[in-house]
Amino acid sequence: MWKAVKDREAGFLLPSSFATRIRSHRVASLDLSNHKEIVSPHNGAINSLQVDLTEARYLLSGSSDGSAAVYDIQHATDYERGLIAKHKSLFVVDKQHNHGHRYAISTAIWYPVDTGLFITGSFDHYIKVWDTNTTQVVMDFKMPGKVYRTAMSSIATTHMLIAAGSTDVQVRLCDIASGAFTHTLSGHRDGVMSLEWSTSSEWILVTGGCDGAIRFWDIRRAGCFRVLDQSRSQLGRRPPLAESTSKKDTTIIGLLCTTSCEGSVTGQSSSVKSMVSQRRIPLGNEMKQLRAHRKSQNLTRGPVVQRLHPGLSSSHNRATAHYGAVTGLRATGDGMYLLSSGSDSRLRLWDVDSGCNTLVNFEAMRLQPTKALQLAVTQDSSLVFVPCLATVKAYDVRSGMTFRTFRGHYELVNCCCLSSQDQELYTGSNDRQILVWSPASPVIAEVEEDGKGGWDSVADQDNWSD
Amino acid sequence: MGRESEAEAGTRAVARLIEKATNSTAGEVDPRLLKAIKSTVRSSSDEIHAAVDSLMDHMKKQHAQVRFLAVLIVDELFMRSKLFRSVLVVNLDQFLSLSIGFRRDLPLPPPSSIASHLRSKSIELLEKWNASFGIHYRQLRLGFNYLKNTLRYQFPNRLENATRLQQERQEREMRSKQILLDKFENLKDKFSSIQAEIQSTIDEIEECLEILSVKQEEFTPNLSTEDDEVEEFKSLTLQQIRLDSLKEGEKVKEDSDNKVIFDALRESLKLLISKHLSSVQEWISVLVRVDLTDNKFRDNALKEFIDIRNLIHSVRARCGQLGCFLDNPSDLKKDEDDDDLWEEGKIEHYMPATSSVPNSSVGNSADTATSSKGKDVALPDANKSSIGHVLSSTSERSRLLVEAPVVTWGPFLDNWGPNQDVLANHRGLELQAHWGRVDYDAVIPAEKIAELNFHRTVYKEEPVELPPCRAPLKKGGLCQRRDLRVCPFHGPIVARDDEGNPIDQNSQGDRETEKEYPTAATDLRSDSVDAHGTLNLGKEMVEKLGRQAVKNVRERERDMKSMKRAKLAKIREHNEDVLREAAIASTSYSEAFAEHPATSVRNGAEVKVKKPTLASMLKKKITAKDRLAQRLLNSRVTDSASRQLMQGEDSKYREAFPNQW
Secondary structure, three states: HHHHHHHHHHHHOHHHHHHHHHHHHHHEEEEEOOOOEEEOOOOOOEEEEEOOOOOOOEEEEEEEEOOOEEOOOOOOEEEOOOOEEEEEEEEEEEOOOOOOOOEEEEEEEOOOOOEEEEEEEEEEOEEEEOOOOOEEEEEEEOOOEEEEEEEEHHHHHOEEEEEEEEEOEEEEEEOOOOOOEEEOOHHHHHHHHEEEEEEOOEEEEEEOOOOOOOOEEOOOOOOOOEOOOOOOOOOOOOOOOOOOHHOOOOHHHHHHHHHHHHHHHHHOOOOOHHHHHHOOOHHHHHHHHHHHHHHHHHHHOOOOOOOOOOOOOOOOOOOOOOOEEHHHHHHHOOOOOEEEEOOOOOOOEEEEEEEEOOOOOOOOOOOOOOOOOEEEEEEOOOOEEEEEEOOOEEEOOOOOOOOEEEEEOOOOEEEEEEEEOOOOOOOOOOOOOOOEEEEEOHHHHHHHHHHHHHOOOOOOOOOOOO | HHHHHHHHHHHHHHHHHHHHHHHOOOOOHHHHHHHHHHHHHHOOOHHHHHHHHHHHHHHHOOOHHHHHHHHHHHHHHHHHHHHHHHHHHHHHHHHHHHHHOOOOOOOOOOOHHHHHHHHHHHHHHHHHHHHHHHHHHHHHHHHHHHHHHHHOOOOOOOHHHHHHHHHHHHHHHHHHHHHHHHHHHHHHHHHHHHHHHHHHHHHHHHHHHHHHHHHHHHHOOOOOHHHHOOOOOOOOOHHHHHHHHHHHHHHOOOOOOOOHHHHHHHHHHHHHHHHHHHHHHHHHHHHOOOOOOOOOHHHHHHHHHHHHHHHHHHHHHHHHHOOOOOOHHHHHHHHHHHHHHOOOOOOOOOOOOOOOOOOOOOOOOOOOOOHHHHHHHHHHHHHHHHHHHHHOOOOHHHHHHHHHHOOOHHHHHHHHHOOOOOOOOOOOOOOOOOOOOOOOOOEHHHHHHHHOOOOOOOOOOOOOOOOOOOOEEOOHHHHHHHHOOOOOOOEEEEEEOOOOOEOOOOHHHHHHHHHHHHHHHHHHHHHOOOOOOOOOOHHHHHHHHHHHHHHHHHHHHHHHHHHHHHHHHHHHHHHHHHHHHHHHHOOHHHHHHHHHHHHHHHHOOOOOOOOHHHHHHOOOOOOOHHHHHHHHHHHHHHHHHHHHHHHHHHHHHHHOHHHHO
């Protein structure tokens, strides 16, 4: 580590790669934190966890007992015996609340722009938008069925849409600005358990249904434009970006977003599609790079020629990504890949660009089949955290090898959430606990060593009497 | 390379030790093995890792006993080694599910009694671990919280209970201390008044005594000359009594003159003893127990009180000399007990062991009083008394003591020994008022006295220790039934060794032959059985003959019975054969079921006492219920039952609809 610091000082190491290195190092040393506890006020399973996107300070949790709570994960509310930081909830909204949900909250997310609002979806068919400061309901949407998941795009600048999947076959987009449903996306043949906005384009929504299909929607036009098919696969990954382009570009995310979208367009050589995507790129300065990039993509892409229309061919329309329901979806931070988990206990890595199964073999796992799962991916998309029954497993995204197994929960784990800022993992489970997994910190260990003399309690030392 | 193989050997050693320690049926780990494990594990951290792996492997075994012992070893190591803790804690949920069995799909393995024991022990241990190390291990806290708050397991709550008890005790002590202090303050105020009161009572008594002693001097009776006249009282005890009575005579007698004084004396003495003495005792105990910073007053007061108490005692003694006791002797006794009330000590149990030795003797030398019944009672103890003889050879006295008869106490003991006439009217009876002549010289002849003194006792049966049957049982162990002669399950009671095999094979064989040749065998048998009998030969003959007769009759009966039984068995066998054939004809596989009970019965008949093993703990015990179920639920019976039901229905139908038949 000190060598990296020195390299950084000397300028051998770019600031971004230095940060990445430190981050991955910290993520690799995640372990159950003994010094940070979240005191869960919930009396039911924790279904959803999210750290806010602006400050990375407030954790929002939704529970099966119809309550949602917010915790400050940076500042502890009190300390037990001077060492264990207890984070109590800042506030709880539950059934006692005038406008609280009547049944289990299945999803609770922050408004991506600030922490003034949060959105909860519940099995009582309602989606509610809450004002964080007054803890009052600002708006609610009545859905046709139990709400499984809601999602808001974290990169959206032009819309304020909540995508909601429910037991109903239609996915609805709720507009906070107007308080009405703007879209009704139909295509799935069963309820929709998982939703994910693309991390590269603010108009692209991915939905995974109980019918095993994963559909891509462009909200600016009718119908879904892609259905992932588990039998369509590509071996290996796309070639990495050319060294020159990645270095030149300061806004990596922007580049990746465009490349992925463009790539998909070019790969399928669809006229309609390409028109659409070109239309949606408003900034002319990226055009050059795109062109250059498209060329390289065309070289590697196999000649997958197929007719593409808003109404897809019926055979393609029936393709499935998983046997059984798709329980979880997560796009990697760069927007190039999509991870999906299914009730067939599989984790699949999809190339968003080509829509192919990358055939990464994730090692044996058993997943909860009946509940929507919340996966987590590290910022550099090298690791994915998957709730596997009562444990959480970390897999290497590229190789599919099990990197770590986190044991600590006593019942099925439903959700995990990685705080990108301080590389802490939060997991919620049916045993009503929210566990904090934090990187091993040498400072805390030192404090513990020092503190030993001061406590009356039994010091944690060897004690051989004979 | 060498180091690696060494480590390999070491890990194997730990695994082997754990294997050995968990392969036992005992309720706890062999302490020697445990010590060995500890010392091995202590040597290096590799060993600890190996121990954790091996213990977890053993925890997975489908046997509660193995898991229980493994949990005990885990506890030992957990409390000692930090590394062990940190390694074990990672898999704590698995460990807990294996030791407590909280997952419904992973219940604890049989045997169930040990499984429940395992569960309670593990819960207790988890609580202990959480109390001592919970702060360092989040996993421990999590597991504890989960079991306590989510699954609502009942934890024994040792720590809390202990602190609560401690607190209660402290409160009680504080309270009693406060009470003592209050009392002490009270005493401080009243000390002089108490003293004065007691002093006045004592003064009163003193005055009374003074008056009485003055009177005593006036008439001092002199009875010493009479001593010679009563020479006939030779018995020592009687002489003692006489002396006492003479002394008694010297005392001042209460009569009409000094009755008032005596009354006053008695009253004030009573006051002194019942009220003042007890209060003084109480104050003393308060003073002794009270805890003060300033001890000056306390010491003074204590000294004074002790003086007062001694004074009271001396006064009481003087009054006692004068013959003035309180009416209620229990009061007195209580007061005396009070003296050492607060010198705490254990009350020794009175052991009536000494009585056994004299009890065993048989007295017929000088004891005319002991009845012939007494002899019978004493007979079973003959061997005991012989032991007593061996002991007594050392000293004459102990020999005599052993021989001496033990008689219950009674008034006849008063003139034990002397074979003399007794004066009828020398009993201190007031005969003046009798009408008619009084013959002072009337004598009760010695024979009459002896007759009057004839000693009768109620016959008490000696508790006889019946030997247990001690025949080996199927389930292991020996039959503990105590019967006089014949155990209803195992036949006549014979001497057996520790395994339960009859010791004297000969006598048993004899008995077998005896059945065929009764007359020849009885001699031998009666000799062996009644070897210790002291009855004379003639009596023996009679008895033998009688026994013989009874036996013959019984034999005949038994023959008849066995014949009848054989006949019945034959019939039953025939019936079964017929039924089985019928069953075979109806279903092919029911045959196997019919065969089954017979074989199981044969197995059960074999008596085996095996050393308990882990596998034997798992075996289900065959209870009476099981046997019955096997009997009743096998296919033949159910078939026949259903057939009967069918027939019943048939006949009913026929009756109900006769025209359709």
